[in-house]
Amino acid sequence: MKIAIPVDEKSLDSNVCVSFGRTPYFLIYDVDTKESVFLDNSAAASTGGAGIKAAQTIVDNKANVLLTPRCGENAAEVLKSADIEIFKTTSASVKDNIDAFIDGKLPLLDEIHAGFHGHGGN
Amino acid sequence: MRIAVLSGKGGTGKTLVSVNLAAVAKISTYIDCDVEEPNGHLFFKPEDVQEEEISVKIPKVNNELCNGCRKCIDFCKFNALAYIKDKLIVFEEVCHSCGGCIMLCPEKALTEREKVIGKVQKGTSDQVTVYTGILNTGEASGIPIIKKLLAENKPEADKLTFIDCPPGSACIVMESIKDADYCILVAEPTLFGVHNLNMVYELVKLFNKPFGVVLNKCIEGENPAENFCIEKNIKILDQIPFDNELGILNSNAEIAVRENEKYQALFSSLLETVKKEVQHETTSYS
Numbered sequence: 001m002k003i004a005i006p007v008d009e010k011s012l013d014s015n016v017c018v019s020f021g022r023t024p025y026f027l028i029y030d031v032d033t034k035e036s037v038f039l040d041n042s043a044a045a046s047t048g049g050a051g052i053k054a055a056q057t058i059v060d061n062k063a064n065v066l067l068t069p070r071c072g073e074n075a076a077e078v079l080k081s082a083d084i085e086i087f088k089t090t091s092a093s094v095k096d097n098i099d100a101f102i103d104g105k106l107p108l109l110d111e112i113h114a115g116f117h118g119h120g121g122n
Numbered sequence: 123m124r125i126a127v128l129s130g131k132g133g134t135g136k137t138l139v140s141v142n143l144a145a146v147a148k149i150s151t152y153i154d155c156d157v158e159e160p161n162g163h164l165f166f167k168p169e170d171v172q173e174e175e176i177s178v179k180i181p182k183v184n185n186e187l188c189n190g191c192r193k194c195i196d197f198c199k200f201n202a203l204a205y206i207k208d209k210l211i212v213f214e215e216v217c218h219s220c221g222g223c224i225m226l227c228p229e230k231a232l233t234e235r236e237k238v239i240g241k242v243q244k245g246t247s248d249q250v251t252v253y254t255g256i257l258n259t260g261e262a263s264g265i266p267i268i269k270k271l272l273a274e275n276k277p278e279a280d281k282l283t284f285i286d287c288p289p290g291s292a293c294i295v296m297e298s299i300k301d302a303d304y305c306i307l308v309a310e311p312t313l314f315g316v317h318n319l320n321m322v323y324e325l326v327k328l329f330n331k332p333f334g335v336v337l338n339k340c341i342e343g344e345n346p347a348e349n350f351c352i353e354k355n356i357k358i359l360d361q362i363p364f365d366n367e368l369g370i371l372n373s374n375a376e377i378a379v380r381e382n383e384k385y386q387a388l389f390s391s392l393l394e395t396v397k398k399e400v401q402h403e404t405t406s407y408s
């Protein structure tokens with residue numbers, strides 16, 4: 001099973017990034033082989049739809065679950081269509097969240113925020 | 123003569139100013155470009171309303187033809203497309219209708235489809251023609267609606283026209299002021315008001331539009347927005363005092379100039395000032 005997590009740095013000692021779509025990197029962690037791969041998030045700099053593009057990256061890298069503090073509705077839709085489950089991170093450390101997930105202690109992310117797409121208004 | 127009324131955020135009195143100017147001018151046009159929250163019509167309560175739906179073109183996929191090459195996904199600047207489980211997904215609310223993906227698809231798997239994003243209404247209130255643009259919630263961009271509103275009004279552009287702009291300084295505001303002859307910036311007398319004023323001030327300067335400021339909700343004493351204008355040498359067109367009566371009329375969605383002579387006088391004089399400014403600008407440019 002592969003876990004995807006938005007991370008601030010390319011290291012297992014990193015913290016979870018607060019933003020899913022705008023995170024600089026993703027960690028893809030294979031629970032079975034304990035292998036870690038860090039991916040650049042090409043969506044980080046995009047003007048709109050970052051969540052969709054970031055979710056596409058997760059799907060393309062064949063992750064089975066995503067651990068993230070929050071997730072927008074469009075990204076959630078992409079992930080749902082690909083049968084990827086979204087869990088909510090409960091602490092800052094990447095390692096702690098992986099352990100908590102393996103122990104079955106992370107809750108499913110149930111609040112999906114409406115995107116900030118469009119560019120009108122304030 | 124097209125006069126755009128702007129402010130950095132909602133609730134500063136932008137609608138109050140544009141509605142009352144249009145009403146005091148008697149024969150005029152009022153265009154509500156604040157398509158996400160149009161409320162000018164609440165004041166005008168227009169009659170004989172005609173309505174037209176506005177739609178944009180978005181791509182539709184034929185999954186039989188699509189081979190998953192993803193050229194369209196890489197192309198789309200707005201990331202409105204995703205490819206999941208051998209299927210292309212279009213995020214309609216994110217799509218900006220540029221049409222690029224449709225032209226580009228080597229398999230001709232994408233075609234155009236119309237999608238309604240909102241509507242424009244036209245009605246009358248006494249002798250004021252009232253246009254309202256309404257964007258459906260969740261839609262990416264109200265710009266097609268604003269384009270339609272302003273194009274509708276184009277043949278009557280020499281009539282006195284007031285454009286109630288969306289708040290802020292994003293591209294939707296730029297679209298609203300593009301063809302304006304003059305801009306009125308409405309500001310509140312607080313430090314936060316100065317910040318908002320500065321946003322729209324930068325914008326009208328960028329567009330090289332002649333402009334002036336109306337200070338709203340003025341009370342005795344220090345007014346940071348006024349200081350800002352003096353410092354930047356910006357023309358102050360008028361000061362609207364903070365008063366309860368005006369607040370009550372406004373919150374009851376009543377047009378102050380139609381209810382009370384005091385405000386009739388205030389906005390008439392503002393209108394004259396604005397007209398003079400516009401005339402001055404046009405003569406000094408020609």
Ligand code: SF4
Nearest residue numbers: 188189191192194227
């Ligand atoms: S470009 Fe055409 S064929 Fe390629 S993924 Fe997009 S829709 Fe499918």
Ligand code: SF4
Nearest residue numbers: 198217218220221223
């Ligand atoms: S029409 Fe333009 S914005 Fe819409 S999906 Fe195609 S490329 Fe993206």
